[in-house]
Amino acid sequence: MRNSKERIHYIEExxxxxxxxxxxxxxxxxxxxxxxxxxxxxxxxxxxxxRFRAERxxxxxxxxxxxxxENNPVDELSIASLLLDVSHRVEGDRVVGKxxxxxxxxxxxxxxxxxxxxxxxxxxxxxxxxxxxxxxIKRLQKELGSSSLEVVEAIILPETLIDEPSLLEMxxxxxxxxxxxxxxxxxxxxxxxxxxxxxxxIQWHDRxxxxxVAGQLQSMVEKSKGEVVRDLFAVxxxxxxxxxxxxxxxYHRLLKTLERFRDIGRMMMQVEEQYPLxxxxxxxxxxxxxxxxxxxxxxxxxxxxxxxxxxxxxxxASKVAEAEANWDTTAGPSLSNPQSPTLFxxxxxxxxxxxxxEGPGPDVANYPKVEVSTAIxxxxxxxxxxxxxxxxxxxxxVWNRLEVITDGDRLSAALxxxxxxxxxxxxxRIIEWVDTNRHLVESAE
Numbered sequence: 073m074r075n076s077k078e079r080i081h082y083i084e085e086x087x088x089x090x091x092x093x094x095x096x097x098x099x100x101x102x103x104x105x106x107x108x109x110x111x112x113x114x115x116x117x118x119x120x121x122x123r124f125r126a127e128r129x130x131x132x133x134x135x136x137x138x139x140x141x142e143n144n145p146v147d148e149l150s151i152a153s154l155l156l157d158v159s160h161r162v163e164g165d166r167v168v169g170k171x172x173x174x175x176x177x178x179x180x181x182x183x184x185x186x187x188x189x190x191x192x193x194x195x196x197x198x199x200x201x202x203x204x205x206x207x208x209i210k211r212l213q214k215e216l217g218s219s220s221l222e223v224v225e226a227i228i229l230p231e232t233l234i235d236e237p238s239l240l241e242m243x244x245x246x247x248x249x250x251x252x253x254x255x256x257x258x259x260x261x262x263x264x265x266x267x268x269x270x271x272x273x274i275q276w277h278d279r280x281x282x283x284x285v286a287g288q289l290q291s292m293v294e295k296s297k298g299e300v301v302r303d304l305f306a307v308x309x310x311x312x313x314x315x316x317x318x319x320x321x322x323y324h325r326l327l328k329t330l331e332r333f334r335d336i337g338r339m340m341m342q343v344e345e346q347y348p349l350x351x352x353x354x355x356x357x358x359x360x361x362x363x364x365x366x367x368x369x370x371x372x373x374x375x376x377x378x379x380x381x382x383x384x385x386x387x388x389a390s391k392v393a394e395a396e397a398n399w400d401t402t403a404g405p406s407l408s409n410p411q412s413p414t415l416f417x418x419x420x421x422x423x424x425x426x427x428x429x430e431g432p433g434p435d436v437a438n439y440p441k442v443e444v445s446t447a448i449x450x451x452x453x454x455x456x457x458x459x460x461x462x463x464x465x466x467x468x469x470v471w472n473r474l475e476v477i478t479d480g481d482r483l484s485a486a487l488x489x490x491x492x493x494x495x496x497x498x499x500x501r502i503i504e505w506v507d508t509n510r511h512l513v514e515s516a517e
Contacts (some may be wrong), residue, residue: 079197082114099238105227107190115197115206117141117151126259127154129324133409134162152207178208191226244268245292259323266307276308305337313359317405325407328431331368339375353389360392364444365433377455388451395443408435
């Protein structure tokens with residue numbers, strides 16, 4: 073295996089100009105870069121690739137070490153799997169997975185049309201843009217053994233010409249766009265956006281600063297300013313959630329939660345401006361929804377409840393606080409490392425492996441998940457019913473549920489079971505409601 077100096081010499085000796093250039097926006101203007109044909113065996117996958125940062129953190133925790141493809145050939149295979157596969161797992165000393173539909177599409181496109189755009193590499197062969205394609209090529213070499221895969225086209229970016237901050241911005245502009253062929257995974261996208269915002273000295277506590285930075289980034293990510301503001305608030309509250317969980321920076325524990333934090337961000341944008349004194353209590357309820365495994369649609373319903381039925385939301389917040397009061401956090405509210413960074417079972421079809429798919433949420437040690445989840449379900453159910461105009465339908469839905477428990481033995485067992493006091497309390501409420509409203513039925517007949 074070649075070291076950095078040997079790769080520099082090898083590339084310099086074997087590179088061949090292909091008589092064309094590419095234009096790239098860099099340092100505030102367009103610049104033409106010469107394209108070279110370079111040997112594939114001189115190129116090194118970038119372990120710090122921002123496209124799979126959270127997945128890399130997941131892999132390193134499960135492997136118990138840093139990924140180092142320069143000195144460990146097995147790690148190159150692991151990185152390739154993180155870039156090309158789904159349903160990841162650790163086998164022995166490496167990460168393996170199932171080839172994704174995106175990998176198959178990338179492979180077929182390459183075999184049909186060859187290389188469309190050059191890779192970006194440093195002089196030592198470290199790939200800064202094009203790691204997925206290089207991973208695919210190296211995998212194809214093993215599958216096909218084709219001599220036509222021995223060289224690729226690349227532009228070479230020495231640090232004397234393009235320093236690290238400039239290259240970072242080039243990568244972000246190239247890779248953060250929504251119409252990019254294979255988008256960042258959800259948390260990786262937020263991390264790349266966070267890094268771009270930090271480079272512009274964003275002040276996360278200052279709404280005006282967030283708005284200003286969003287305006288600076290919107291052309292880079294090809295979104296509206298409002299969408300970028302939304303995503304920056306998602307970043308802000310993702311960080312606050314990890315800090316509240318005493319695991320700052322452990323982003324791999326929040327894979328497949330992008331939409332949850334987007335909806336939290338949307339709600340907290342309003343709360344910060346209109347209800348600053350109540351923000352902590354409201355945020356506690358939203359974070360509780362994440363910890364109890366609720367998806368973004370549930371969080372969206374909680375947001376709607378807050379806007380149009382504040383008393384119901386306040387009752388939910390009280391129940392959440394009551395449940396969390398019994399939460400044993402003596403060892404810290406730790407989040408587990410998910411078994412798979414893609415959170416998909418190996419039986420999932422390629423059509424279902426969309427990178428925007430929502431996972432089950434973080435697993436929180438000792439959390440009163442059942443109590444909090446039930447409180448949220450009941451609050452949302454009551455809120456949904458209150459929004460219905462068709463009273464006949466509401467009553468029919470109530471009867472449908474009561475009919476399920478008309479079996480006397482089942483009800484008797486529930487009344488004397490572990491949850492007997494709660495069952496009796498609910499049953500008394502139903503009986504009292506019937507007694508109170510019985511005269512309405514009698515007078516209408």
